[in-house]
Amino acid sequence: MNKQTHHTSGVSSADFVELGSDDSFVMPDFLEGKADIKKTPKTNRRKVSSERKRLERQRRHEQKELSIAEKIQEEWRLPRKKLGPVHFLTMSVVVLALAFAAGEGVYSEYFDSRGDGMVAAAFAGMPDVSEEPISNQSKMDYKVPRAEPRYIRIASLGVDARVQNVGQDDNGQVAVADNIFDAAWFNESARPNDKGAVVINGHVSGPSQDGIFAKVSRLKTGDIIVIERGDTTKFSYEVQKVETVRLEDVDSNKLFQVIGGADQGLNLITCSGQYDRNAESYSDRTIVYTTLLKKI
Secondary structure, eight states: OOOOEETTTTEEGGGEEETTSTTOOOOOGGGTTOTTOOEEEHHHHHHHHHHHHHHHHHHHHHHHHHHHHHHHHHHHTSOGGGSOHHHHHHHHHHHHHHHHHHTSHHHHHHHHHHTOHHHHHHHHTOOOOBOOOOOHHHHHHOOOOTTSEEEEEEGGGTEEEEEEEEOBOTTSSBOOOSBTTOEEEETTSOOTTSSEEEEEEEOSBOSSSBOTTTTGGGOOTTOEEEEEETTSOEEEEEEEEEEEEEGGGOOHHHHTSOGGGOSEEEEEEEEEEEEETTTTEEEEEEEEEEEEEEEO
């Protein structure tokens, strides 16, 4: 390079390095767009180079994190049966470690988007609900008033559960059972053998496992549901319709009516769809409409 004196500053051109020469460097983000910067003093070059290296390390670190996240997402798209116990455990440990290091970030957002009850609940912190298994003895000892639902049995789904008595919660909504293995009869709906619809809800999932109504959406027209009252009288109901609707589209009047204008029926309702961690609720509801078949 020609060594000429820079008259305004008193600094010779020997103290500058031409950009684009063999010993050039990449302009960092905070200097980009400054077209008037042609040369950089050697005294500042070290500082700029250090900043460039820091930004480059940060960029590589972020790319590595995203690459790992994308790989984990791809793994979770595979059918569960392809993930062996060791593979599944290893991947889970990696996910938790990354979520901790990154303050959840992209990882928790991804799991929330899956709409998987078990995983979404674990990350979103669902309201407390027990997952303690109900022993056979506890079922046998369970008592309710004579005319109220005591047990619900759905042979096609392997459901055999106690039915709790619930009213409205603090928000004026239909309350739910305090254990994922119990169903809940809304005590402002009909009782078995009364005119109207018996309304029973159940959990689709808990913090770490499926709830009593996890498979309710699989019910088909003609399937049978049996309710046993406190006095041991049994009532069988035949499924007439199964539907899944958006939460905001649930018709409460329809839920509390017997389908087809029949005198007596049983309607089941449970959560479905994707879990919204902000609203602490699922996006959809699955509802099963039945009519009384016979008193046993």
